[in-house]
Amino acid sequence: MSKIAHELTRKEMKGPDRFQLAAADAASWMAKRQKQLVLAAVALLGLAAIAVGASYVMDSGREEAGGxxxxxxxxxxxxxxxxxxxxxxxxxYKTLDEKERAVIDAASKVRERHAGTRAATTATLLEADAHLALGEWDKAIAAYQSYLASSPADDSLRFGGLDGMARAQEGKGDLAAAAATFENASAISFFKDRATLERARVLARAGKKDDAKKALEAIAKESPLAGEAQERLARLGAK
Incomplete structure (x- = not known):
């Protein structure tokens, strides 16, 4: 049984006889399979149409998610x-409750209809902030955890998620967890000193005065927050 063109090796294609044989076999192979080739071409066109349609749907989806x-x-x-x-x-809004419920409702629509997208991740943070404003500590913590789990490590809003979660933990009365979360937030360079100030405040609330002082003393004199750190140190010393 002769080989079809795509099965021949480069060595076999060197001689003119081999070339002619390969060409003849290829023509014969195509003639015998004309129907299959037509169907394959139609299938490829169908796949191309699906790809174009998918691209359109994705673009439309992104546009809807953004809206x-x-x-x-x-x-x-x-x-x-x-x-x-x-x-x-x-x-x-007439009340804070009305406003935050509106935020939660709008954010939940993004998450439900466009789960897994960047828009949904940002919406989760908005929803968490709304629960925090309403004093719904457990719901806020759960939403912040969801946001932090789905957002990239270099997300520019990540500091807000950590800060919010720490405040929700503090509101719930879990001062140890709040201090730990603020400490994690201090790993973000531009937020380091603010997170340290808040951690010191929580430590002081928890009765850990010495730890609070150490945290405040660690803030560099060149920091824009150095003055505030010194004021807090003075207040701690007066207690």
């Missing part, structure tokens, strides 16, 4: 006021 996330961000940027505010183009 839903914008609504959540817009809700979070609103203000609480019982009277209309002049020249204010953001949402107005």
């Amino acid at each position: 839903l996330l914008y609504k959540a961000l817009d809700a979070a940027s609103g203000e609480v006021s019982s009277v209309p505010l002049p020249n204010f183009d953001r949402p107005l």
Whole structure:
């Protein structure tokens, strides 16, 4: 049985006879399989159409996710006021509860419809912040943990997730966990001193005055927060 063109080795293709034989065999192979080739071409076109469609759906999905996330961000940027505010183009809410519930509702839609996307990750952080504002400590902690688990290590908002979780833990009364989370947050260079200040505050609340002093003393004199650190040290010394 003769070999078809794609089965011949380079050595076998050297001589003219081999070339002619290969060409003839290839033509014969194609003639016998014309129907299959047509079907294959149709299948390839179908796959191409699916790829184009998938790309369109992905682009549309990203656009929809972005639109839903914008609504959540817009809700979070609103203000609480019982009277209309002049020249204010953001949402107005009568109560804090109304505002934060609106944020949670908008954020949950992003997460439910676009799970696994960057928009959903950011929405989770917004939802966590809303639960924190409402004093719903357990829900806030769970949402912050979800955000931190799904966000990249270099996410520019990661410090907010750690800061929020520490405050929720503090609100719940778990001062040891809050201090530990603030310590983790201090690994983020630009947030290091602020996280250290907050950790010292929590340590002082927990009665660990010496540990609080050590944390404050570790803040460099060149830091923009050095003055605040010194003030807190003075207050601790006066107690």
